[in-house]
Amino acid sequence: MKTFIEKFAPQLRFEGEIVEVDKHYFLLGAGMEKVEEEVRTSSQLKPCYSGIYLGRSKKEKFYPSSWLLQQAAKLSDKKAVVNSKAEWMLICGKDVWGENIVSSTIDSGDVLILNKHNECIGYGVIEHRGKRKYIRRLFDIGDLLRREHLRKL
Amino acid sequence: MTSGKDFFLERYRKLGQKFSPQAVKLSKTIRVNPLVKPEKEVLERLQAIGVKLKRIPYVKHGYAAESRFSLGAITEHLLGFYYLQDPSSQFAVEVLDPKPGELVLDMAAAPGGKTTYCSQLMNNEGTVVALEMKNHRLPSLMMNLERMQSNNVLAYFLDAREVSKLGLKFDKILLDAPCSGNFATDKDWFEKRDIHGIKKSAEIQRKLLSVAVSMLKQNGVLVYSTCSLEPEENELNIQWLLEQHNVELEHIECSVASRALTGVFVKKLYSSISRCLRFWPHRTNTQGFFIAKVKLK
Numbered sequence: 001m002k003t004f005i006e007k008f009a010p011q012l013r014f015e016g017e018i019v020e021v022d023k024h025y026f027l028l029g030a031g032m033e034k035v036e037e038e039v040r041t042s043s044q045l046k047p048c049y050s051g052i053y054l055g056r057s058k059k060e061k062f063y064p065s066s067w068l069l070q071q072a073a074k075l076s077d078k079k080a081v082v083n084s085k086a087e088w089m090l091i092c093g094k095d096v097w098g099e100n101i102v103s104s105t106i107d108s109g110d111v112l113i114l115n116k117h118n119e120c121i122g123y124g125v126i127e128h129r130g131k132r133k134y135i136r137r138l139f140d141i142g143d144l145l146r147r148e149h150l151r152k153l
Numbered sequence: 154m155t156s157g158k159d160f161f162l163e164r165y166r167k168l169g170q171k172f173s174p175q176a177v178k179l180s181k182t183i184r185v186n187p188l189v190k191p192e193k194e195v196l197e198r199l200q201a202i203g204v205k206l207k208r209i210p211y212v213k214h215g216y217a218a219e220s221r222f223s224l225g226a227i228t229e230h231l232l233g234f235y236y237l238q239d240p241s242s243q244f245a246v247e248v249l250d251p252k253p254g255e256l257v258l259d260m261a262a263a264p265g266g267k268t269t270y271c272s273q274l275m276n277n278e279g280t281v282v283a284l285e286m287k288n289h290r291l292p293s294l295m296m297n298l299e300r301m302q303s304n305n306v307l308a309y310f311l312d313a314r315e316v317s318k319l320g321l322k323f324d325k326i327l328l329d330a331p332c333s334g335n336f337a338t339d340k341d342w343f344e345k346r347d348i349h350g351i352k353k354s355a356e357i358q359r360k361l362l363s364v365a366v367s368m369l370k371q372n373g374v375l376v377y378s379t380c381s382l383e384p385e386e387n388e389l390n391i392q393w394l395l396e397q398h399n400v401e402l403e404h405i406e407c408s409v410a411s412r413a414l415t416g417v418f419v420k421k422l423y424s425s426i427s428r429c430l431r432f433w434p435h436r437t438n439t440q441g442f443f444i445a446k447v448k449l450k
Contacts, residue, residue: 148293
């Protein structure tokens with residue numbers, strides 16, 4: 001999570017305690033911390049979900065939550081806006097090809113991917129294949145549905 | 154006979170409702186989530202992509218939605234702009250009326266429709282303690298909490314019958330109890346259910362009701378709801394609750410719902426049970442539903 005934040009929004013600051021539960025990260029505000037502590041004192045129970053969800057890590061890769069993506073996008077100077085066709089392809093897990101990139105603040109490297117409404121829908125890396133520019137997808141918000149679908153199988 | 158379509162339709166007829174289940178056609182309905190995006194913008198966005206919306210007047214953020222594509226598969230849904238939710242379920246949370254700063258308990262939370270609505274009405278202030286006892290249902294709950302940006306929830310893998318372990322008392326408690334369901338949302342319901350299963354379900358619901366009452370602060374509110382039409386899980390449970398505990402019912406009003414029953418087959422119940430509500434699918438165009446609002450005396 002640190003690497004993700006340093007890459008895209010190093011100036012991002014959190015108010016509250018960051019809690020980890022089985023490689024899932026949460027931001028817990030002061031009021032909720034008190035309730036959580038009371039429960040833990042009374043029962044030894046630990047929550048499986050606590051406060052603002054920041055994301056999860058798996059095999060060295062970080063999967064940010066939608067909340068964290070939007071916070072990072074507000075502050076980041078590494079953004080690419082894609083069109084509606086690319087938005088749909090991205091949330092289906094596909095890369096974004098050059099003709100579908102409406103604008104980008106950088107020409108290569110790590111980038112947050114935004115739709116035409118300036119909502120962050122994923123992140124990736126701008127690369128070039130010959131003269132052709134594209135964004136290699138690393139993460140998209142379609143991950144939510146794919147995770148749920150996999151769990152049901 | 155203790156099961157089957159004829160058996161249940163005859164029961165409903167004796168409860169004053171004669172109808173054909175085939176005539177019940179539910180619309181797709183959504184609850185808009187201003188925690189993520191202002192309601193007006195969500196409506197404009199959906200209409201711009203061809204979704205036809207019609208306001209549901211008796212709930213605060215509910216709309217019937219018609220589209221040629223799946224509403225669960227678009228960016229707006231993934232970003233948490235709305236939740237696909239029956240209006241009767243939305244109404245139950247509005248009856249609970251969770252407020253910013255309160256400590257709220259959702260005793261059977263997954264997949265999170267009512268939990269996320271609690272967060273929404275609380276403006277993500279205060280705390281919602283959400284319990285789920287089935288491990289395989291936790292991922293759906295967590296996914297919806299994340300998607301809807303419900304940032305004030307502590308979720309626990311815990312059987313709600315053991316909720317006293319938490320050592321807390323609550324301002325508001327939602328017991329949307331596990332129940333036998335209803336024919337409007339399950340086309341095979343009549344074949345799957347029988348009266349013995351319904352009575353077993355009612356026994357568990359009574360245990361949950363007892364525990365819920367014990368967790369309320371003195372001026373707290375408990376909302377008991379089911380998506381069942383069976384009086385054993387609804388009015389008869391409330392009758393039992395009133396007999397066993399020092400509680401009273403608060404009047405609930407809804408323009409489309411019917412008053413709960415004070416006569417169930419040959420049994421006469423307390424007249425105060427009419428303060429509760431029933432949603433009959435053929436009258437309300439919703440799933441079958443029951444809501445009771447309970448306070449300590």
